[in-house]
Structure formats: structure tokens, C-alpha cells
Amino acid sequence: MDAAEALRLSLDAAACSSLVRQFPDGECYVRLDGDVAGREVVVVGGLDRPAERLPPTLFLAATAKDLGARGSAWSRRTCRSCARTAGSTPARA
Numbered sequence: 001m002d003a004a005e006a007l008r009l010s011l012d013a014a015a016c017s018s019l020v021r022q023f024p025d026g027e028c029y030v031r032l033d034g035d036v037a038g039r040e041v042v043v044v045g046g047l048d049r050p051a052e053r054l055p056p057t058l059f060l061a062a063t064a065k066d067l068g069a070r071g072s073a074w075s076r077r078t079c080r081s082c083a084r085t086a087g088s089t090p091a092r093a
Contacts, residue, residue, distance in 0.1 A: 004044040011042070018043075020056045030059045037068030 001009075008015055016034030023029070041064040045057040065071075 007042065007044060013042070016041075018060055020060070022056075028056050028059060030056055030063050032060065032063055032067060036064045039069055040071050041069040 014034075016032055016036065018033065019029070019031040021029040041061070043057055043060045043064065045053055045060075047053050047057075
């Protein structure tokens with residue numbers, strides 16, 4: 001079980017898939033495939049290459065808010081080889 005699934009289970013939450021597409025010119029497209037209106041949303045993503053991965057993660061949190069989520073947070077995942085557990089840092093979008 002990965003950190004995202006463990007977090008989902010511990011929160012007794014539903015999962016929502018997303019699409020993140022990077023274009024050759026550096027632009028980023030994000031999409032949430034679920035109804036997030038009126039719900040609390042947690043976006044989970046790896047940050048092993050933060051300059052590449054942080055913007056799409058924050059864009060997903062902002063998209064959730066634009067789609068009517070009551071609040072959103074992001075969580076960083078740690079790699080399996082790390083001894084630490086996955087931590088989360090709330091960040092309102």
C-alpha cells in the first residue's frame with residue numbers, strides 16, 4: 001500500500017483520479033475526474049523533483065477549489081526507501 005492509499009484509508013475518504021499533462025513548451029494541464037464540490041480535498045503527490053512536481057500539485061489543489069471544494073490541502077509522499085512516514089502539510093488553495 002502506498003502513502004496515498006494509506007492516507008485515504010485513515011481518513012475513510014473516497015478517491016478521485018486526476019490527469020496531469022506536461023506540454024513541450026512547459027505548460028501544464030490538470031484535470032480532476034470526480035465531483036469535489038462541497039467536499040474537503042487532499043491532493044497527494046511525490047516531491048522527489050520539486051521544481052517539476054510542485055506546480056502541478058498546487059494547480060490540482062487550486063482546480064479543486066475552483067470546482068467548489070470547501071477546502072484543499074496537499075500532502076507530500078516520502079519514498080519507500082525513506083525511514084520516515086508520509087507527512088502532510090495543510091495548505092489552503
